Structure formats: structure tokens, C-alpha cells
Amino acid sequence: MNFYDSMGVKANGLTLKENVISEKIVDLVKEFRPDIVVITGHDAYYSKDTNKSGKSYQNSDNFISAIKELRKYEKNQDKLIIIAGACQSNYEELIKAGANFASSPKRINIHALDPAIIAASLAFSRKNKSIDLLDTLKKTKYGSDGIGGIITNGTMYVGYPR
Numbered sequence: 001m002n003f004y005d006s007m008g009v010k011a012n013g014l015t016l017k018e019n020v021i022s023e024k025i026v027d028l029v030k031e032f033r034p035d036i037v038v039i040t041g042h043d044a045y046y047s048k049d050t051n052k053s054g055k056s057y058q059n060s061d062n063f064i065s066a067i068k069e070l071r072k073y074e075k076n077q078d079k080l081i082i083i084a085g086a087c088q089s090n091y092e093e094l095i096k097a098g099a100n101f102a103s104s105p106k107r108i109n110i111h112a113l114d115p116a117i118i119a120a121s122l123a124f125s126r127k128n129k130s131i132d133l134l135d136t137l138k139k140t141k142y143g144s145d146g147i148g149g150i151i152t153n154g155t156m157y158v159g160y161p162r
Helices: 002-007 018-032 060-073 090-098 114-123 131-136
Strands: 037-039 081-085
Touching: 002 018, 002 114, 018 037, 018 060, 037 090, 037 114, 060 090, 060 114, 114 131
Parallel strands: 037 081
Antiparallel strands: none
């Protein structure tokens, strides 16, 4: 939240357990009416063996469920921008579920601020113009190894006089 404050981005931050995000996310979006939603937390990829639950990822399924719930509520990826995932998340499935941006294409640990950097970049990009995807990803610590996404419009309205 300090990062958003330092960037001048109005943001609300809530802490939820990963396994309850999908149950609460739509009500929270209805309450706060954001342009951008960041869904993150802890995740891990178990490359050799699955974890105790028989899954290869610690929390990717929770993030995927939350994205799917949001996309039932708002299908348009320019009306509600979703940034999702954490360290070593299942990037392909997060994007397939409807996230605009997700971590981690190379199953690496990302920097905790990478999702916030993407969100702030989108907040200060023009609404009627697509972002430069590669340039936006380069602003993060690990670039396209740590986070990827789709070409998306920004959220800022530009007028005159400002």
C-alpha cells in the first residue's frame, strides 16, 4: 500500500486467505468498484512431486477460481483489469481463466511489488490507448520471466484542461 501511496494511485488493500478469495471477490469488487484488481499471495510450484493435496501448485487453483468468479461478473477485460498470481504460479491457467496479467511464465519467484508495478503502470496509461506490453513488463524486476500478459488499455481518462 505504501508503493501505491508513493505513486499517487488510489488503492484499497485487503488481506484474505487464498482459499477464500473466490468466495468474497465479487462482493468486494461490487463494494469498491475498482478498475484494476490485484489477486496475489503465496504460491509454489512442485516440479518433482505434487504437494500433500495432490496438486502441483500451492495456490494457483485459488487464484484461478477468483478470476473465474470475476469474469462471470465482468467479462470485458478492459472494464475490469485483473492481475493475478504469485511466486511460481501457473501462468497459462491464470491467463486462460481471464487475467490480463499473471505470474510466473518461467515458474520463478517474483518480486512482491511486480503486480503493483503493473497496476500503477496501467493506472497512468490512457484509457483509449493500448499499453506497450513489452515496455510495461520491463518495469518489473524479472521482466517477462516473472510476469506476462495481454495487450490492455490503460484506465486513465485524459482531458483538457486537466
